Amino acid sequence: MRQRLSSEPDRYRGRRRVPTPPRSRYAVVVTSAFVGAGVVALGAASQLPDAKNINPTVLQNLEQAATTGDALAERGDGERASRGENRDVSTKISEEQAEADAWLLPLEEYQFTSPYGVRFGKLHAGIDLAAPEGTPYKAVHAGEVTAAGYSGxxxxxxxxxxxxxxxxxxxxxxxxxxxxxxxxxxxxxxxxVGITGYSYGSHLHIEVHENGTPTDPIVFLREHGVDIKLRIESVYGDLAAS
Ligand SMILES: [Zn+2]
Known part of the structure; x- marks a missing residue:
């Protein structure tokens, strides 16, 4: 377990510099669009039902940032125009800003199985999202890991x-x-996703604490553009809210 930690993060970290779109299938389509077929494939991708909540232009810019890598630093509007890319950027959002502000769903597929609130006479301080054991889950928002390990x-x-x-x-x-x-x-x-600790089945339990006190994640996340129940996420949640 511990020994893998040094290698695993690299596997997941270096590859992608942008928030993951809602479904991995979608991500693959969009990414390949930049490698191969270009904007035509991107147009097709934007018609997938899952793309409805994401501004295609923003996503395009994000993916572009991921593929241009270090060239991004030197990129200017002139260079973008010279490559004949879509300049219809109605919102002036830098890739870095959008990345920092993204709020995303933690799982591609899940079943919302339990809300926040009193359950069996006791506060269930979070929400439960059922998914098969071993399903990878993602950080909803950027931040620093303050604890990672076994905790009762x-x-x-x-x-x-x-x-x-x-x-x-x-x-x-x-x-x-x-x-x-x-x-x-x-x-x-x-x-x-797993069933460690006090768990009645394989699921991801998510809690949100404000000032150290649990709050309803459904309400909190909605304020950031994520709707767990409707499966909506936002690559620019904080920008939209401000
Ligand atoms: Zn729970």
Whole structure:
């Protein structure tokens, strides 16, 4: 377990510099569009039902940032225009800004099985998303890992502190792919769904703490453009809210 930690993050970290789009299938289509077929394939991708909540232009810019790599630093509007790319950027969002502000769904596929609130006479301080054991889950938002390890009823759990001080806990993991002190991006795979700790079945338990106190993740995430129940996420959630 511990020995893998040094290699696993590289596997997931270096590859993608942008938040993961809603479905991996979609990500593959869009990414390949830049490698091969170009804008035509991108247009087709934007018609997938899952793409409806993402501004294709923003996504295009993000993917472009990922493929141009270090050239990004020198990129200017002139260069973009000379490559004949879509300049219809109505929102002036830099790739870095969008990346930092993204709020994403933690899982590609899941079943919402339990809300926040009193359950069996006790506060269920988070929400439960059922998914098969071993399903990779992702950081909803960028932040610093303040805890990663086995923690009583939470089983193998990860705590991530966001820049605004709020914290998210991801619990019952089968496996963790980050350790305390790591800085993660939204969409980065950080662990695998499991049944460790006090868990009645394979699921991801998510908690949100504001000032150290649990709050309803459904409400909190909606304020950031993510709707767990409707399966909506936002690559520019904070920008949209501001
Ligand atoms: Zn739970």
């Amino acid at each position: 009823g939470y089983g193998y759990a990860i705590t991530i502190r966001h820049s605004d001080g709020t914290e998210m806990i991801y619990a019952h993991s089968r496996r963790l792919m980050v350790q305390a002190g790591d800085v993660v991006k939204a969409g980065q795979v950080i662990g695998e």
